[in-house]
Amino acid sequence: MDHLHxxxxxxxxxxxxxxxxxxxxxxxxxxxxxxxxxxxxxxTLRDGLQNPSGKNPPIEHKIALLPAMVKVGVDVVSxxxxxxxxxxxxxxxxxxxxxxxxxxxxxxxxxxxxxxxDVEGIARASDKTGLPIEVYSFIGSSPIRxxxxxxxxxxxxxxxxxxxxxxxxHNLPFxxxxxxxxRSHPDVLRTLFRAAVDAGATRLCLCDTTGxxxxxxxxxxxxxxxxxxxxxxxxxxxxxxxxxxxxxxGLPIALWAAASGVDRVHGTGLGVGERVGNTPLELLVDNLGxxxxxxxxxxxxxxxxxxxxxxxxDWEIPFDHPIAGTRAxxxxxxHASCAPAA
Numbered sequence: 001m002d003h004l005h006x007x008x009x010x011x012x013x014x015x016x017x018x019x020x021x022x023x024x025x026x027x028x029x030x031x032x033x034x035x036x037x038x039x040x041x042x043x044t045l046r047d048g049l050q051n052p053s054g055k056n057p058p059i060e061h062k063i064a065l066l067p068a069m070v071k072v073g074v075d076v077v078s079x080x081x082x083x084x085x086x087x088x089x090x091x092x093x094x095x096x097x098x099x100x101x102x103x104x105x106x107x108x109x110x111x112x113x114x115x116x117x118d119v120e121g122i123a124r125a126s127d128k129t130g131l132p133i134e135v136y137s138f139i140g141s142s143p144i145r146x147x148x149x150x151x152x153x154x155x156x157x158x159x160x161x162x163x164x165x166x167x168x169x170h171n172l173p174f175x176x177x178x179x180x181x182x183r184s185h186p187d188v189l190r191t192l193f194r195a196a197v198d199a200g201a202t203r204l205c206l207c208d209t210t211g212x213x214x215x216x217x218x219x220x221x222x223x224x225x226x227x228x229x230x231x232x233x234x235x236x237x238x239x240x241x242x243x244x245x246x247x248x249x250g251l252p253i254a255l256w257a258a259a260s261g262v263d264r265v266h267g268t269g270l271g272v273g274e275r276v277g278n279t280p281l282e283l284l285v286d287n288l289g290x291x292x293x294x295x296x297x298x299x300x301x302x303x304x305x306x307x308x309x310x311x312x313x314d315w316e317i318p319f320d321h322p323i324a325g326t327r328a329x330x331x332x333x334x335h336a337s338c339a340p341a342a
Contacts, residue, residue, distance in 0.1 A: 006143065006185040009217035038258045038293050039075040041240065041266040042281055044309055045095065046078035046111055048268035051277065054313045059091050061312040063098045065269070068308045070104055071301040072285050073294060076264065078136070081111040082125050083118035089125070096129040109134040109175075114159040116166045123170035136205060137163040138177035141184040141192055153188060157195045164199030175240065177205040182213040182221060190228055197229070203238040204229075206262070208253065211246025211276070215256045222260040238263040243279050245271060250279040255287060269309025270317065282306055282323055299323070 045062050048054065069077055079095040080088050092110060099106050110125065112118035114137045126133045139159055140149065146156075160176060167174035176196035178184060193204055206221055213221070222239065229235050241257035241264070243250050254265050265288075267281030282302050289296025297305075306324035310317050319326045 041076040044269040068305040072297040076107040082121040114139040114163040119166040141178040142180035175203040180209040205240035208243040211244035240264040242266040
């Protein structure tokens with residue numbers, strides 16, 4: 001079965017160091033030395049809803065999470081997958097209206113399959129609300145997915161090109177999301193990345209869909225993507241990192257991806273997501289702050305974000321959560337009570 005996946009954790013070191021104007025490769029722990037602000041994408045209201053134990057919350061709970069995102073420093077928010085129909089389309093509209101009416105400094109993105117009708121659903125939401133929405137269009141790219149679906153590389157290219165062209169017609173920024181990137185063959189990735197860029201993509205999202213990758217693998221993959229974009233004269237195209245937590249490495253891998261040179265890193269509130277979850281967003285922004293890559297949010301803002309995410313997802317915060325668990329709250333109260341009077 002080895003032919004059904006390509007393992008970036010054991011990739012040959014066949015590339016030159018990452019090429020990027022103004023980017024110098026740094027020792028991984030010193031993430032604060034990365035010369036660009038790492039931006040954070042909140043996927044709670046899209047990928048976070050895919051946990052089988054979670055619930056699709058009332059729209060007012062979703063909307064209430066938006067200002068809490070701003071207070072912890074979220075830059076970009078996924079407003080859902082409107083092509084899922086009915087309520088999902090209505091919720092996407094409501095979230096976009098809330099961002100617009102509250103003048104929240106959030107960039108809106110929405111998910112779509114690499115299907116023209118999905119992209120057109122995002123275009124309708126953008127037209128109705130007057131809010132620009134970035135299209136994050138996903139397709140499986142690993143050998144095992146191609147085998148199961150009987151997809152050829154030509155089929156993948158046609159799907160990517162069609163979706164990207166549809167986004168361009170509607171003047172919407174397009175991001176190609178290659179699902180299971182960390183187990184996809186470099187030849188396929190080169191082909192799909194080139195097709196997306198040629199059709200106008202402004203960013204690529206590298207995904208660890210099964211929580212497979214190690215720090216070595218993510219460094220190799222990001223360097224490969226950067227090098228390829230430089231090679232084809234497309235170093236203006238930015239990179240996202242979207243990771244899952246199947247090996248318990250979601251947070252450290254996200255930090256490693258940031259240090260390796262991606263522009264955006266994804267997470268979900270409390271790490272809720274498919275299977276055992278995603279990168280926990282509140283821990284991601286807190287650690288990025290501690291490492292000097294961004295401003296560190298206040299503890300109060302982080303706890304409020306966790307509380308609102310838990311309510312939105314009908315999720316119980318673990319008692320040992322490092323920020324919002326009962327143990328952490330008691331410790332915080334104890335420290336505050338020991339502080340000298342002003």
